[in-house]
Amino acid sequence: MTDRSRIVYGEDMGRPRGFDEAEVVRAAAALFADRVYDGVSVDDLVGHLGVHRNSLYKTFGSKRGLYLAALRRHLDDDVRPLAEAVAAADGPAAAADLVAGAGLDLLLLAAVERAPADPEVAALVGEALDVLDQALGAVLPAPDAAATGAFTSALLGLRIRARATDSTTEPGSAALARRFDIR
Amino acid sequence: MTDRSRIVYGEDMGRPRGFDEAEVVRAAAALFADRVYDGVSVDDLVGHLGVHRNSLYKTFGSKRGLYLAALRRHLDDDVRPLAEAVAAADGPAAAADLVAGAGLDLLLLAAVERAPADPEVAALVGEALDVLDQALGAVLPAPDAAATGAFTSALLGLRIRARATDSTTEPGSAALARRFDIR
DNA sequence: ATCGGTCAAGAACGATCGTTCCTAAACTTG
């Protein structure tokens, strides 16, 4: 017979979850990628994520907690794999196309709107940019710190313009890569 | 007798204004330059602008109306003069320093967060970017459309990173300019 | 002096924000 006073209740007791946490975070990242943080309401989240209010706060603590989880997942699932592909790319032009074609809007928005007001976001953004710097530096024929940083920033700038003018084509990345492909 | 002699009255004269409309728009532009549109409340505006709620709505119609006025003023008072200075600059490096040193945060924020959701903002942003393109194209030794567009975008990207990491120094502009200073 | 008009000051509106609370259903364990 078990001693009742020693019973430690496991985490897997009770009603099982009706949602996949990883999938919820991924869906949240998608929402935060094309609207500003303040533009995504908790109602929007519970409406599109298949998770209900109570579970959201139980699991992530707050709207900001879910946002940070989404940003971390974006870094791990999108930025780092992209960086690996970039580092293995054949020259700056191919690398630029990879970055331009990747979905980095969440990182972009985080850098512009949240990082200046949220140190934790700023740290994650800085980490992501460093990862991209390192990868892009590996494909530049004559890399130096300032140049790789400028290359990374320039690619983000191209995406800004594409977002703002809703242009599907991005001929700028080729021109940019050519300017950085000097040896 | 009075310093109100400079005030131009409307057709139906009433009590003269206690605020300078141009100055209000300029102050609004400053507020919108370092916070997101949704992050600046009407209370913030009436608190910092020296204009009363009633007058704000009477003069600009809505918060969005004031924002659009601020963006137009930013274009006329900041972007266009900057473009003229850039076009007269001695080479890409000097031009890049001019752009990097100018306060283009309102344009940057507008491009990233408002343009995708507000066509009127998108039009103004596109106009501003075109103005900068034209000016930067004038100082590039071997200009072509794609390259100048990339140069403009790249300078915006540099500002993003500076904002996100709160770095006061911007060595990237020099490296960027060097890459674009080929002939 | 008085009238028509604008402006100033602030209360107040409905809507929506992020968050919390309550209740019932679902599931594991003893």
Place this chain on the structure above:
DNA sequence: CAAGTTTAGGAACGATCGTTCTTGACCGAT
């Protein structure tokens, strides 16, 4: 089955959002 725990489903909270309304002070023209 009973006990215990966690979820789902919403209602509801106070705060704040953008906007409007009310009231009175002010000003130029009659």
